[in-house]
Amino acid sequence: xxxxxxxxxxxxxxxxxxxxxxxxxxxxxxxxxxxxxxxxxxxxxxxxxxxxxxxxxxxxxxxxxxxxxxxxxxxxxxxxxxxxxxxxxxxxxxxxxxxxxxxxxxxxxxxxxxxxxxxxxxxxxxxxxxxxxxxxxxxxxxxxxxxxxxxxxxxxxxxxxxxxxxxxxxxxxxxxxxxxxxxxxxxxxxxxxxxxxxxxxxxxxxxxxxxxxxxxxxxxxxxxxxxxxxxxxxxxxxxxxxxxxxxxxxxxxxxxxxxxxxxxxxxxxxxxxxxxxxxxxxxxxxxxxxxxxxxxxxxxxxxxxxxxxxxxxxxxxxxxxxxx
Amino acid sequence: xxxxxxxxxxxxxxxxxxxxxxxxxxxxxxxxxxxxxxxxxxxxxxxxxxxxxxxxxxxxxxxxxxxxxxxxxxxxxxxxxxxxxxxxxxxxxxxxxxxxxxxxxxxxxxxxxxxxxxxxxxxxxxxxxxxxxxxxxxxxxxxxxxxxxxxxxxxxxxxxxxxxxxxxxxxxxxxxxxxxxxxxxxxxxxxxxxxxxxxxxxxxxxxxxxxxxxxxxxxxxxxxxxxxxxxxxxxxxxxxxxxxxxxxxxxxxxxxxxxxxxxxxxxxxxxxxxxxxxxxxxxxxxxxxxxxxxxxxxxxxxxxxxxxxxxxxxxxxxxxxxxxxxxxxxxxxxxxxxxxx
Numbered sequence: 252x253x254x255x256x257x258x259x260x261x262x263x264x265x266x267x268x269x270x271x272x273x274x275x276x277x278x279x280x281x282x283x284x285x286x287x288x289x290x291x292x293x294x295x296x297x298x299x300x301x302x303x304x305x306x307x308x309x310x311x312x313x314x315x316x317x318x319x320x321x322x323x324x325x326x327x328x329x330x331x332x333x334x335x336x337x338x339x340x341x342x343x344x345x346x347x348x349x350x351x352x353x354x355x356x357x358x359x360x361x362x363x364x365x366x367x368x369x370x371x372x373x374x375x376x377x378x379x380x381x382x383x384x385x386x387x388x389x390x391x392x393x394x395x396x397x398x399x400x401x402x403x404x405x406x407x408x409x410x411x412x413x414x415x416x417x418x419x420x421x422x423x424x425x426x427x428x429x430x431x432x433x434x435x436x437x438x439x440x441x442x443x444x445x446x447x448x449x450x451x452x453x454x455x456x457x458x459x460x461x462x463x464x465x466x467x468x469x470x471x472x473x474x475x476x477x478x479x480x481x482x483x484x485x486x487x488x489x490x491x492x493x494x495x496x497x498x499x500x501x502x503x504x505x506x507x508x509x510x511x512x513x514x515x516x517x518x519x520x521x522x523x524x525x526x527x528x529x530x531x532x533x534x535x536x537x538x539x540x541x542x543x544x545x546x547x548x549x550x551x552x553x554x555x556x557x558x559x560x561x562x563x564x565x566x567x568x569x570x571x572x573x574x575x
Numbered sequence: 576x577x578x579x580x581x582x583x584x585x586x587x588x589x590x591x592x593x594x595x596x597x598x599x600x601x602x603x604x605x606x607x608x609x610x611x612x613x614x615x616x617x618x619x620x621x622x623x624x625x626x627x628x629x630x631x632x633x634x635x636x637x638x639x640x641x642x643x644x645x646x647x648x649x650x651x652x653x654x655x656x657x658x659x660x661x662x663x664x665x666x667x668x669x670x671x672x673x674x675x676x677x678x679x680x681x682x683x684x685x686x687x688x689x690x691x692x693x694x695x696x697x698x699x700x701x702x703x704x705x706x707x708x709x710x711x712x713x714x715x716x717x718x719x720x721x722x723x724x725x726x727x728x729x730x731x732x733x734x735x736x737x738x739x740x741x742x743x744x745x746x747x748x749x750x751x752x753x754x755x756x757x758x759x760x761x762x763x764x765x766x767x768x769x770x771x772x773x774x775x776x777x778x779x780x781x782x783x784x785x786x787x788x789x790x791x792x793x794x795x796x797x798x799x800x801x802x803x804x805x806x807x808x809x810x811x812x813x814x815x816x817x818x819x820x821x822x823x824x825x826x827x828x829x830x831x832x833x834x835x836x837x838x839x840x841x842x843x844x845x846x847x848x849x850x851x852x853x854x855x856x857x858x859x860x861x862x863x864x865x866x867x868x869x870x871x872x873x874x875x876x877x878x879x880x881x882x883x884x885x886x887x888x889x890x891x892x893x894x895x896x897x898x899x900x901x902x903x904x905x906x907x908x909x910x911x912x913x914x915x916x
Contacts, residue, residue, distance in 0.1 A: 306706045366896050373640060376706055377834060378895045380642065384827060385888035392881045504823070508717075511710055548721045552714035559707060560699060 277419050278537050284425045284494065286533025287432035291487035292510035293517075293525040294439060295356075295480025301456040301520035302476045303368070305375050309359055309382040311507020313352045313481045317488025318403065318498045319390065320351035325404030337409060344408050344489055345431070352485020353478045355386070360477040365470070383504075390500035403496035408489075428490045435483060436526055443522060448475060456520060509536070512555045518565025527566060588910035589759070593752040600744065613857075618744055618812055620852040621751040622805050627832040627844040628758050629801035634830075635838035636762055637794040638774025640709040643716030644802055644829050647689040649821035651803025652810040653723060655685035656735045659811070661728070666739050678741040678811070682750075686803040692719075693799025697792035716826055720818045734817030735810070742812040750808060754801050755911075759841055761797065763913050770794055771839070824884070828855070831891050836901050842911050843903030859883040 292314055299307045321344050329340065363382050367375045391398035405411070405424075414421045443449035454462040455472045463469055491506070492498055513532040517524025532551060540547025558565065600617060603609040609617070630644045658681040659665045665674045696715055729735050761767055769790050772780035777787050810816040832851050836843030860880050867878045894901070 304706075306709065363892055363896070367899075370899060372706070374895050374899050376640065376709065377830070378892055380827065380830070381888050381891035381895065384824075385885060385892065388881070388884040388888060392879065392885055394876060398881070505717075508710065508714065512714075515707070515710075545721060545725050549718050552711075552718055555714060556699060556711060559711070563707075 274538060278541055279534060280419060280421065280425060282534030282537035283530060284428045284533070285537055286530035287428045288487050288491050288494070289506065289510045289513050289533050290432055290526050290529035291435065291483045291490070292506060293513040293529045294436070294522065295484045296507075296511050297514040297517075297519055297522060297525040298452075298476050298480050300514070302452065302473055303364075303375075304372060305364065305379065306511065307359075307364075307480075308376070308379040308507070309386060310356075310480065310484055311503030311505075311510070312383050312386040313356050313359075313484035313503070314488040314491070314506060315390070315498070315500060315503035316355050316386070317348040317352040317485030318492040318502065319396070319488075320485065321348050321408060321489050321492055322401060322403055322498060325407045329404065329407045340407075341409050341427075345486055348485040348489035349482035350485070352488065353482040356477040356481020356484070357474055360474060365473075387500050387504075396500065398500060400497045400499045403492040403498050405493040405496040408493055424494050428494060431486065431490060435486065439479070439483075439522065442479075448472070452476060509551045512551045512558075515555060515565060516558050518568030521565065521567050524565055524567035583914050585910050585912060585914050589756065592910055593748075593755075597745075597748045597752075600748075604744065614744060615812075616853060616856050618742070618747050619809075619856065620849045621747045622809050622812070623829065623832060623848040623852050624751050624845050625754045625801055625805040625808070626829045627836065627848045628754060628841050629798040629805070630829050631833050631836070631839065631841060631844045632758060632762070632770070633794045633798040634833055635840070635844075636767065636770045636774060637791060639791060639794065640706065641712040641795070641798070642709050642830055643712035643714075643719075643823075643826055644798070645806075645821040645826040646712070646716035646719040647693055647799040647802035648806030648809065648825075649716075649719050649723065649816075649818075650689040650692050650799075650806070651682075651685035652806035652816045652821070653685075653729055653735065654688040654803070655681040655807035656738050656810045656816045657729055658684060659741065660735065660738045665741065667741065674739070674741055678746075682804050682807040685807040686800045689803025689806070690796045690800035693795040693797075693802075694792060696799075697795030713823065716821070716823060720822055723818045723821075729816075732818060734815050734820075736815055738810055738814045738816065740811060740814050742808045747808055747812070750804060754804070755841065755845070758801075759911050759913065762841065766790070766793075774839075828887070831887060834891065834901055835894060837903035837905060838901060839905045840901070840903040840907055842906070842908040843901055846902060855883060855887070859886060 292310065295313070296307065296310050299305060299310070324344060324347050329335075359382050363378050364375055367378055390396050409423070409427065412423045414423075443452060451462065451467045451472050452475070454465065454467060455469055459469060487506075488503075491502075509532060510529065513528035514525045515528070516532060517526070517528030532554065535554065536547055536550055539550040562568075600609065600614075604614055626644060626648060630641065633639050633641045633644075655678075659678060663677055663681075665677060667674070696712065699711060723729065724732050762770070769780070769785045772783070772785055773787050773790050781787050806816075806821070809820075828851070832847045833844055835851065836845070836847030860883065863878050863880055863882055870876050870878055
């Protein structure tokens with residue numbers, strides 16, 4: 252669709268690459284789908300950062316755990332219980348993945364991050380790296396999981412159907428990914444803007460000490476933040492699992508980093524910024540990958556460096572003077 | 576009369592201890608007490624000493640948070656490996672007076688290449704605070720790995736094979752002691768004070784006239800140079816350079832060494848490098864084997880060597896929770912501190 256604006260350009264070896272094969276509606280849909288998954292991870296990143304100023308390196312592993320929870324759900328439960336209504340199965344999968352992600356996130360906070368709350372921020376950051384490595388290597392060492400790729404039971408969770416709409420290939424996974432992401436984002440926006448807990452969260456992220464004086468239980472708010480962030484990462488793991496049905500214990504590293512880049516791109520600590528950044532990054536990555544796979548792998552970090560140099564506060568962030 | 580620098584008491588002590596360490600290991604090796612695998616572990620420990628002390632300059636003394644240190648080592652390893660293996664086609668059969676100078680040149684070129692990359696990475700630190708920098712260095716490590724994976728000339732994902740084994744215990748020791756000597760000189764000079772003041776308070780050190788950006792970039796450049804040399808030594812010891820050797824995991828192990836030893840303590844890094852390398856390469860595999868001998872018949876469950884990384888990560892978390900200052904804290908052994916004039 253966008254292709255009519257781009258002429259063919261010559262590439263090395265005398266071939267011509269038709270730019271309309273790269274910038275078209277099909278790739279835009281793929282980019283939005285990838286962006287939806289990044290958005291769900293980035294929201295947790297940005298919320299945790301907004302509240303306690305910690306880059307939670309283990310966040311990508313909450314996403315991995317969400318995917319594995321559904322793998323076990325599929326292998327040990329669904330295989331023995333056929334004939335449940337598919338919508339019910341999917342709702343169960345969403346709940347299980349959210350619960351798994353939230354549980355691990357809250358545990359990580361309670362065990363590893365809470366004792367370090369008033370220590371230098373770097374200590375918590377190193378601990379986060381430790382938690383991330385611990386989860387990855389624990390999963391790859393456990394004999395019933397192992398380091399190799401496992402096939403995700405995507406057809407058991409929800410069968411794939413294809414549609415052809417005006418020359419664009421669509422499938423129900425794309426619609427589900429986008430639908431779930433948008434639904435959860437709407438929920439989060441309502442939660443943060445419309446409830447007392449959300450108000451308390453905003454207060455804590457603005458000024459921890461003052462909100463303590465106002466009678467807000469900071470630890471409770473932090474736990475809720477980890478709970479929501481972990482649940483979103485878990486459901487992102489489910490969506491990634493059905494879309495790209497190969498999972499391994501290290502699957503969370505790169506999406507986690509890219510989601511962080513998305514959060515920085517939109518303005519870290521800002522919830523709408525994380526959504527915008529994630530969709531932009533997803534689209535940019537799909538376009539770049541269809542151009543050159545090496546470029547696709549590196550574009551997220553190139554974007555990160557450019558953003559940090561030219562607009563460190565992110566697209567939606569306001570410039571603040573550094574406090575002394 | 577002014578005493579020349581190299582004749583001062585602590586310097587003499589440092590040189591004597593280094594020489595004593597070298598001679599003890601050398602003769603134990605000659606007597607076949609330490610030959611083979613134990614000697615290899617000591618050699619790898621020494622290379623980790625270089626990696627950890629150079630990362631300590633960036634993380635411990637300058638207070639930056641770089642977690643992609645092995646990326647610099649990868650640059651050094653691939654540049655020096657390409658020079659010796661693919662361009663000069665050296666082999667261990669050639670006489671040593673032909674290979675040794677070329678090998679040292681290759682190592683230094685590798686170090687300079689890594690330093691150049693370190694300089695480029697250091698530049699954006701101008702704008703970055705601790706945690707953003709961590710992500711950039713991590714991303715940089717990934718980019719380096721992706722690039723190496725895609726260069727067919729150096730073997731791509733197969734790795735650079737057939738590197739001649741030009742590193743030996745003597746050469747590795749010399750480079751390690753040189754690194755320690757140079758770093759201790761830097762850290763306790765007025766430049767070293769500037770690094771530490773950047774760590775303690777950036778705004779205040781700017782106010783007393785310290786060019787903070789210059790020192791951050793300098794720390795990255797120096798740290799990367801030594802990491803590049805360590806990478807060159809490593810790939811000429813184990814005769815292969817492979818992208819996975821320089822991924823996030825090895826970088827993380829160097830990080831653990833620095834934090835276990837103590838941020839801002841070169842002595843701590845040296846102790847922790849030996850401790851953790853011996854633990855990882857010798858004690859843990861042995862311990863896990865013994866554990867397996869018990870769990871296998873009892874539970875039918877084998878505890879493989881891969882569990883050592885789980886223990887490693889747990890060690891890091893537990894250490895951060897209970898002793899965040901590491902083994903040595905910020906203290907140094909006496910002979911690591913040059914005397915004042």
